[in-house]
Amino acid sequence: MNKQLFPVRALWAACASVCLAATWLPQNVSAQSPASTAARPVAIRSVDFIVAVVNTEPITNQEVQTLSARLQREAQAQGRPLDAPEAKRLALEQLINDKAQIQQARDAGITIDEEALDQAEANVANNNQLTREALRQRLQQDGVALSSFREQLRNQLLLTRVREREVEARIRISDIEVEQFLQEQLKAQAARAPVELNLAMILIAVPENSTEEQIKPLEAQARDVARRARSGENFAELAKSFSQTADRGANGGALGLRPADRYPELFVQAIAAVPVGGVSEVLRSGAGFHVLKVLERQQAPATLMVTQTRARHILLRLGPQLTQAKALAQLSALRQDIVSGKADFAEAARRLSQDGSAAQGGDLGWASPGMFVPEFEQTMNRLRPGQVAEPLVSRFGVHLIEVTDRRDAPMSDAEQRALARNVLREKKLDEAYVAWAEDVRGRAYVEMRESAQ
Structure with missing residues (x-):
C-alpha cells in the first residue's frame, strides 16, 4: 500500500488559511491605456443592483460578476473553457450556498478572531510569494480596500469551520468498517506481492x-x-x-x-x-x-507500507526584531550558500535554528504522513533527497527545509487504523457535505430578483 491510498485532505476541508492562493488576488481587468480608451467609446458603468436575497442578506450583481470571472479564469487554466451564462449561473448558486452557510455559522456562534485573520492574510501573501506589506500594496493598486479583503478572508474561514463542524459530526466510522477496509487492502496487496x-x-x-x-x-x-x-x-x-x-x-x-x-x-x-x-x-x-x-x-507476506521522509530544517521565529521579510531574505541567502557549497546545512541549523531540533543539526527524524502541519508537509513532499526548498512561511515562522532520505516502512497497527479511518472519512465527506449543503439551502429563504448582467 502506498501513501496515495491515504489522502490527507477532503476536497473542501483543507484549512482555508492555506488554500487561499493566487486566485484570491484581484485582477485589475478594468485598467486601460489612454490609447485603448481613445480608440472606442467609453463604456458607462452600470449601477450595482441586487439579484437575489438569501434570508436577509443580498447578493449583488457585482458579486456575481466577480465570482463568475474568477470561475472562468480557473476553468480556462484547467483547459475547460466556461461560457459566460454558465459561469454566472454557477457563481450565483455558489453565492447562495455560501451566504446560507455563513449565516448558519454566525447563528451557531462561530467567530474568527484577528489572529486567525492575520495568519490567513500571511498565508495568502506567502502563496503568492509576497510579503504582507507587498500584498497590501497590490490590493491598494487594484483598488481593493484592505477591510473588504479581510472580510472575504473571514467569510472563507467561517465557511471552513462551519463545514468542518457540521459535516464531521455527520460522519461515523465503525471499528468493523476499519477492519474490513484493512482486510481488503491486505488482500489486494497480497495479490500484488x-x-x-x-x-x-x-x-x-x-x-x-x-x-x-x-x-x-x-x-x-x-x-x-x-x-x-x-x-x-x-x-x-x-x-x-x-x-x-x-x-x-x-x-x-x-x-x-x-x-x-x-x-x-x-x-x-x-x-x-x-x-x-x-x-x-x-x-x-x-x-x-x-x-x-x-x-x-x-x-510474500502482505504488509501495509507507508512512505516516510527524513528531513531537516532551520526555523526562524518572527517577532518585533525579525519581520517576515527579513527572515525570508536571510534564509534565501543562506539557501544559496548551502546549494553552492559555501555553507553546511547542519552547522547553520545548530547556529541559527530556533527549534528543538537545532542541536541535531535540524534533523527531524523519520516522519510518516500527517506528522507535520500541511504547509510544511506539502513543501517537504515535493522535494527529492538532497534538495533544499525555498524558504517557507508556516504558523510557526519561516523554515528552510532539506529532505535527506526517503523509505518505505511497515506501518504499526495504530498507524494502519488511524490512516484507514482517514481514508474512510475522506470517502464519506463528499456525500455528507452534499447532504448538509442541501439541508442548509432547503431551510434558507431565497428570493430571486433581477438577472445578473
Missing part, C-alpha cells in the same frame, strides 16, 4: 559446438531422468548422480527460496502450472537440458 520459489534442478550439460548427433543422447538422458523423478525416485539422489552443475548436485540440486523474479524467466514459465512436489518437463537453455522440481512456493 511477489511469489517466492524454491526449485531443485538437474542439469544435463550440452557442450558448445555440439552436433545434433551429440545432442540427441543428452536430451534422451534428460527425459529419462525426468521420467524417473516423476515416477517417485528421490530427486536429490538423481541430482547427485546426474546433474552437471558446478556443485555436482550438492544439496539435492536445491537452489534456495527466493523471489520468482530472481529465477530465469524460462524456469518461472516452465513451473507455472507445476504444483509443489511436482517435476517439470525437460526444458532447453544455452547451458543444456534442465529438469526442475518445485520444492516450495509461497506468497
Whole structure:
C-alpha cells in the first residue's frame, strides 16, 4: 500500500488559511491605456443592483460578476473553457450556498478572531510569494480596500469551520468498517506481492559446438531422468548422480527460496502450472537440458507500507526584531550558500535554528504522513533527497527545509487504523457535505430578483 491510498485532505476541508492562493488576488481587468480608451467609446458603468436575497442578506450583481470571472479564469487554466451564462449561473448558486452557510455559522456562534485573520492574510501573501506589506500594496493598486479583503478572508474561514463542524459530526466510522477496509487492502496487496520459489534442478550439460548427433543422447538422458523423478525416485539422489552443475548436485540440486523474479524467466514459465512436489518437463537453455522440481512456493507476506521522509530544517521565529521579510531574505541567502557549497546545512541549523531540533543539526527524524502541519508537509513532499526548498512561511515562522532520505516502512497497527479511518472519512465527506449543503439551502429563504448582467 502506498501513501496515495491515504489522502490527507477532503476536497473542501483543507484549512482555508492555506488554500487561499493566487486566485484570491484581484485582477485589475478594468485598467486601460489612454490609447485603448481613445480608440472606442467609453463604456458607462452600470449601477450595482441586487439579484437575489438569501434570508436577509443580498447578493449583488457585482458579486456575481466577480465570482463568475474568477470561475472562468480557473476553468480556462484547467483547459475547460466556461461560457459566460454558465459561469454566472454557477457563481450565483455558489453565492447562495455560501451566504446560507455563513449565516448558519454566525447563528451557531462561530467567530474568527484577528489572529486567525492575520495568519490567513500571511498565508495568502506567502502563496503568492509576497510579503504582507507587498500584498497590501497590490490590493491598494487594484483598488481593493484592505477591510473588504479581510472580510472575504473571514467569510472563507467561517465557511471552513462551519463545514468542518457540521459535516464531521455527520460522519461515523465503525471499528468493523476499519477492519474490513484493512482486510481488503491486505488482500489486494497480497495479490500484488511477489511469489517466492524454491526449485531443485538437474542439469544435463550440452557442450558448445555440439552436433545434433551429440545432442540427441543428452536430451534422451534428460527425459529419462525426468521420467524417473516423476515416477517417485528421490530427486536429490538423481541430482547427485546426474546433474552437471558446478556443485555436482550438492544439496539435492536445491537452489534456495527466493523471489520468482530472481529465477530465469524460462524456469518461472516452465513451473507455472507445476504444483509443489511436482517435476517439470525437460526444458532447453544455452547451458543444456534442465529438469526442475518445485520444492516450495509461497506468497510474500502482505504488509501495509507507508512512505516516510527524513528531513531537516532551520526555523526562524518572527517577532518585533525579525519581520517576515527579513527572515525570508536571510534564509534565501543562506539557501544559496548551502546549494553552492559555501555553507553546511547542519552547522547553520545548530547556529541559527530556533527549534528543538537545532542541536541535531535540524534533523527531524523519520516522519510518516500527517506528522507535520500541511504547509510544511506539502513543501517537504515535493522535494527529492538532497534538495533544499525555498524558504517557507508556516504558523510557526519561516523554515528552510532539506529532505535527506526517503523509505518505505511497515506501518504499526495504530498507524494502519488511524490512516484507514482517514481514508474512510475522506470517502464519506463528499456525500455528507452534499447532504448538509442541501439541508442548509432547503431551510434558507431565497428570493430571486433581477438577472445578473
